[in-house]
Amino acid sequence: MAITLCPVCRKKISTRAPRCPHCHEDVSGNDPELASRQRSQQRKKSNAMKIQLALAMTLLVICIGLMLLEMNQGKPLPSPWYIGIGLAAAAWYVVTRLRMFLSHR
Numbered sequence: 795m796a797i798t799l800c801p802v803c804r805k806k807i808s809t810r811a812p813r814c815p816h817c818h819e820d821v822s823g824n825d826p827e828l829a830s831r832q833r834s835q836q837r838k839k840s841n842a843m844k845i846q847l848a849l850a851m852t853l854l855v856i857c858i859g860l861m862l863l864e865m866n867q868g869k870p871l872p873s874p875w876y877i878g879i880g881l882a883a884a885a886w887y888v889v890t891r892l893r894m895f896l897s898h899r
């Protein structure tokens with residue numbers, strides 16, 4: 795018996811269960827409306843994550859650019875703001891990548 799995620803409430807359920815024991819949604823696969831709703835939800839989620847990836851990447855590139863600019867102007871260290879925001883953007887990127895990877899399993 796395998797375990798899957800309920801497409802509606804995202805809780806763990808058996809693949810054999812015709813209905814989710816948590817939210818009582820029909821998960822037997824005989825509900826075409828649910829299947830298409832699930833697909834469009836997944837598409838929306840993956841699009842949102844792609845946008846987040848692009849934003850995080852843009853932020854990271856801007857921060858690195860600003861840091862390089864500062865170093866070119868002869869400062870020994872870039873502003874801690876750029877380092878902080880750059881690190882946050884990098885972390886955001888990695889977390890979003892991880893979430894995409896997990897949701898595609």
Ligand SMILES: [Zn+2]
Nearest residue numbers: 800803814817
């Ligand atoms: Zn459910």
